[in-house]
Amino acid sequence: MIIDAHAHLCRKPRDLDKIAASGRLEQVWLMDVSGCELSTNPFAAEAEILQAAKDFPGFFIPFGYLDLRLTPDNIDRLKENGFFGLKAYRPEKPYDTPEYFPFYERAAALGMPILFHTGLLEKCPYEQMGQNLSYGPTNMKPAQLATIAAAFPDLTLIGGHLGYPWLEETAQNLYYYPNIYHDLSGYRKDIEWLIKNLDRKCHDGFEKRYFNDKVLFATDALCYGNEQGHRDAFKLMDFWEMFLEMIGGNYYRWGEPEEREKILSDNARKIYTQFI
Numbered sequence: 256m257i258i259d260a261h262a263h264l265c266r267k268p269r270d271l272d273k274i275a276a277s278g279r280l281e282q283v284w285l286m287d288v289s290g291c292e293l294s295t296n297p298f299a300a301e302a303e304i305l306q307a308a309k310d311f312p313g314f315f316i317p318f319g320y321l322d323l324r325l326t327p328d329n330i331d332r333l334k335e336n337g338f339f340g341l342k343a344y345r346p347e348k349p350y351d352t353p354e355y356f357p358f359y360e361r362a363a364a365l366g367m368p369i370l371f372h373t374g375l376l377e378k379c380p381y382e383q384m385g386q387n388l389s390y391g392p393t394n395m396k397p398a399q400l401a402t403i404a405a406a407f408p409d410l411t412l413i414g415g416h417l418g419y420p421w422l423e424e425t426a427q428n429l430y431y432y433p434n435i436y437h438d439l440s441g442y443r444k445d446i447e448w449l450i451k452n453l454d455r456k457c458h459d460g461f462e463k464r465y466f467n468d469k470v471l472f473a474t475d476a477l478c479y480g481n482e483q484g485h486r487d488a489f490k491l492m493d494f495w496e497m498f499l500e501m502i503g504g505n506y507y508r509w510g511e512p513e514e515r516e517k518i519l520s521d522n523a524r525k526i527y528t529q530f531i
């Protein structure tokens with residue numbers, strides 16, 4: 256079974272029971288980005304994400320929007336309301352700005368992993384989102400996670416996507432920081448990089464760790480809760496299972512069956528069980 260470690264829910268979601276009972280998915284980690292007020296996407300509200308998690312406990316895992324325009328005590332509210340982790344997206348300043356440190360300190364103390372979007376992102380014009388957020392990707396570079404990971408070794412950071420076009424920064428995150436993971440959703444030109452890099456060895460303080468011990472399967476660019484989204488999710492699961500088996504299985508160490516399982520679910524399950 257698969258864990259989708261970076262996913263979204265649409266407004267007024269339907270047929271979630273079908274997804275939960277599909278037998279393909281063990282968990283879906285739902286990221287709330289409603290705080291950005293994007294009118295370009297039909298993303299669910301915070302309450303809808305919490306409701307899905309309540310209706311399907313242990314299956315839909317909710318991540319609350321880490322709004323860096325507010326104060327760190329908002330994270331306590333998210334934790335009390337049932338959010339397992341946090342999602343950082345479109346900060347007004349670079350992720351590693353020291354004034355954001357109290358937020359990361361709070362998340363670490365509460366045992367909430369943070370999934371940070373990294374790299375290129377959807378274009379969204381000025382009038383179509385909330386104020387004091389970022390439009391382009393330069394406040395969301397993978398290397399900014401390294402600063403946070405070093406300052407807060409107890410915090411678990413997941414770089415959303417592989418951080419294109421800054422793939423070498425992503426490589427350094429995986430190589431050197433034991434508390435940084437990345438998910439493979441997003442721009443699929445990254446596949447060339449994945450093929451060549453998944454077998455690279457880490458030097459992060461653990462014995463025998465490779466990049467594929469720190470990469471998580473994810474869908475991201477679709478919405479659970481409508482028919483099209485569900486079709487797209489199954490298509491992506493089919494694609495990645497085939498890719499890992501037919502390309503990896505034939506030519507690379509990361510394609511061996513037990514290594515593929517790490518990417519599809521084991522790595523994410525380890526993070527989940529650490530904080531539940």
Ligand SMILES: [Zn+2]
Pocket residue numbers: 261262263286415475
């Ligand atoms: Zn996302």
